[in-house]
Amino acid sequence: MAYEYTLRRRGADKHTLYQLAVQDPSFEVELATRQYRRRRGVPPRILREDFCGTAAVACRWVEEHKENRAIGIDLDEATLDWAREHNLSKLDDASRVDLRQRDVRGLTRPRADVVQAFNFSAYTIYPFPALVSYLRLVRRSLNPGGIVMLDGYGGWEAGQAVSDRRKVKSPDGTFGYVWEQATFNPIDNLATCHIHFEFRNNKTWQKAFSYVWRLYTPAE
Structure with missing residues (x-):
């Protein structure tokens, strides 16, 4: 399907585009609160956002309730700096978000x-024993009754070279989001994936x- 877009390539910020196209912080916060409350009967107050990137979820978390606190962990200091400048700076109390540059x-x-x-994000941890070690550490980092939330994907296309395109609205116009699984090796289940953006006048x-x-x- 061919799309027409109105957002210009010049001046576009990839982190802003990613947040608009990929993330839904309000949904993720609501989901975590609902699942925790269903099991514990009380709302959660401390969120750790692993691989937090721009910390959009962590920031939305502390906006949800005055007692909420968040820890955001990411290896990329430049992205964490972006988060501080563009997301934490908008909070009434940014001290309730603790960003840490580490593994x-x-x-x-x-x-x-x-x-x-x-x-x-957890898919970037491999081979399988490394993922198991990470999950064991996560379990040790939980308060009693705490929960860990991961996502996954599957289906017959999961092991193929595929791409998916959709149109995204932003305050400044529309742009294209393209998810591409460029390669997949069925021997070791490693995939190379890219995110591309498309703009007005066929700019990319x-x-x-x-x-x-x-x-x-899922079986693993």
Whole structure:
């Protein structure tokens, strides 16, 4: 399907585009609160957002309630700096968001009620024993009754080279979001994936984000 877009390529910010096209912080916060409350009978107060990137979820979390606190963990200091400038700066009390530049596999404190690693982030941890080690550390980092939330994907296309395109609305116009699984190796289940953006006048931002990850099956 061919789309027409109104957003110009010049001046576009890839982190802003990613937040608009990929993330839904309000939904993720509501989901975590609902699932935790269903099991514990009380709302969670401490969220740890692993692979937090721009910390959009962590920021939305503290907006939800005055007692909520969040820890955001990511390896990329430049992205965390972007988060501080563009997301934390908009909060009434940014001190309730603790951003840390480090490996998620080396942190068990402070403990959290909910640990989230969405957008297939855990798939970047491989081989399988490394993922198991990470999940064990996550379990140790939870408060009693805490929960960990991951997402996954599957289906017959999961092991193929595929792409998906959709139109996204932004305050400044519309743009295209393209998810591409460029390669997949059925021997080791490693996939190379890219995010591209499309703009007005057929301008593009190729490989704005690229990932190599290991496709884990539901059985695993």
